[in-house]
Amino acid sequence: MLLEDVLKEYMYYCKAKGFSHSTIKNKNQEYKQLFEYLKVNRGISELENVTTFDLKAYLRKKQKDGLQPQSIVSMFKMIRAFFSWCYKEEYLKENIAKKVELPKVPKKVLKGFTxxxxxxxxxxxxxxxxxxxxxxxxxxxxxxxxxxxxxxxxxxxxxxxxxxxxxxxxxxxxxxxxxxxxxxxxxxxxxxxxxxxxxxxxxxxxxxxxxxxxxxxxxxxxxxxxxxxxxxxxxxxxxxxxxxxxxxxxxxxxxxxxxxxxxxxxxxxxxxxxxxxxxxxxxxxxxxxxxxxxxxxxxxxx
Structure with missing residues (x-):
């Protein structure tokens, strides 16, 4: 099944769940970036051909591009949510994103107001x-x-x-x-x-x-x-x-x-x-x- 076709169905699922317009927009942009990477760099356009190794490679690319750990974690949570949904809908035999280890985010203490x-x-x-x-x-x-x-x-x-x-x-x-x-x-x-x-x-x-x-x-x-x-x-x-x-x-x-x-x-x-x-x-x-x-x-x- 083409990644774009699955994404279209998933976006309607997100709308039905009541996600905000900005959340849906951010998800859509992130998935399109991932799909473009898979197509150009890995020769993949169908959902069934995506593996954990492909997702790990995408994460490494983001790190090399200078994306900070917190941004990578936020980005990958969206990707993980998509593949988790694909697994629940039985479009995949396993949740391939679950095995991708995310970078540790340094703990920052927020300086609060008095x-x-x-x-x-x-x-x-x-x-x-x-x-x-x-x-x-x-x-x-x-x-x-x-x-x-x-x-x-x-x-x-x-x-x-x-x-x-x-x-x-x-x-x-x-x-x-x-x-x-x-x-x-x-x-x-x-x-x-x-x-x-x-x-x-x-x-x-x-x-x-x-x-x-x-x-x-x-x-x-x-x-x-x-x-x-x-x-x-x-x-x-x-x-x-x-x-x-x-x-x-x-x-x-x-x-x-x-x-x-x-x-x-x-x-x-x-x-x-x-x-x-x-x-x-x-x-x-x-x-x-x-x-x-x-x-x-x-x-x-x-």
């Missing part, structure tokens, strides 16, 4: 106009709810309730995220200015809008976050939605009496608890000290 830095980024925006209030609300919601970039951009007004948000996450999986009183106060003022700014104007159904009334783009969201970092003079740290999710995770575990990783995993929308555990492995030294001090045996000896 509470002071997050407060400074929220305070960096005012309520003097709609865009300022919107940016303040965006930063506050990222900090207080730990949403993904895609989730905050696609948030619909109808899903913003009195004390909770209905989030449509990865794979169209819905979850409830709670709104704290502090965040609610910011959202109330944002909504008031939003209503005034867009009075008698056509807008989309999204909660956060561009100045023209359309949903904000990925680039626009990134610019809002980067501007918050510049105004608050954040240096030496990656100012991104991911870092805000990290901040939310760490603060939940530091401030939660139960230290319930299962609840945190649900709030973040993780399908596997191991993903949540990776977030918590990057606690900063000062946070570890703050967490450990009250439980010090000598400190508790009276």
């Amino acid at each position: 509470t002071g830095e997050v407060q400074a980024m929220i305070d960096a925006f005012s309520y003097k106009n709609y865009l300022e209030a919107r940016n303040k609300a965006v930063i506050a919601m990222l900090s207080d709810c730990g949403l993904r970039a895609m989730e905050i951009r696609s948030l619909k007004t109808i899903n913003v309730k009195e004390t909770s948000l209905l989030i449509n996450g990865k794979g169209n999986k819905e979850r409830i995220v709670f709104i704290s009183p502090v965040l609610k106060r910011i959202l109330i003022r944002y909504e008031r200015l939003k209503g005034q700014y867009f009075k008698d104007k056509l807008t989309t159904e999204h909660y956060f809008l561009s100045y023209t009334g359309k949903d904000i783009t990925h680039v626009a969201l990134d610019n809002i976050i980067k501007e918050a970092g510049r105004r608050a003079k954040i240096t030496g740290k990656r100012v991104s939605p991911h870092t805000f999710r990290h901040f939310f995770s760490v603060q939940f575990m530091l401030n939660s009496g139960s230290k319930d990783i299962y609840t945190l995993s649900k709030l973040l929308g993780h399908s596997e608890i191991t993903t949540t555990q990776r977030y918590l492995q990057s606690l900063e030294d000062f946070e570890l000290i703050e967490k450990a001090m009250p439980s010090s045996p000598l400190m508790n000896m009276k």
Whole structure:
């Protein structure tokens, strides 16, 4: 069976599973690169002729091209998913990608935000106009709810309730995220200015809008976050939605009496608890000290 024919069926499978447009696009691009390599360098155009050795050769090529270990692992996860599906559909007698050993990814500790830095980024925006209030609300919601970039951009007004948000996450999986009183106060003022700014104007159904009334783009969201970092003079740290999710995770575990990783995993929308555990492995030294001090045996000896 031709690789292109199998890929076409697999792409429809991914769409039926509810994968996002960007995920499907990335998968499609990666598979086409692999198929081009197999055809040109290995003389292979049919699925049945692909072997583990061919996939290992493709991985080595990526390494020689200078692709970093983390990128190779991310790339090959997509390839492994494709061949795993082919095996389950009985197009292959074995999952040939399963035997390919991936490079080890060096563990990096993410330098997280402090509470002071997050407060400074929220305070960096005012309520003097709609865009300022919107940016303040965006930063506050990222900090207080730990949403993904895609989730905050696609948030619909109808899903913003009195004390909770209905989030449509990865794979169209819905979850409830709670709104704290502090965040609610910011959202109330944002909504008031939003209503005034867009009075008698056509807008989309999204909660956060561009100045023209359309949903904000990925680039626009990134610019809002980067501007918050510049105004608050954040240096030496990656100012991104991911870092805000990290901040939310760490603060939940530091401030939660139960230290319930299962609840945190649900709030973040993780399908596997191991993903949540990776977030918590990057606690900063000062946070570890703050967490450990009250439980010090000598400190508790009276």
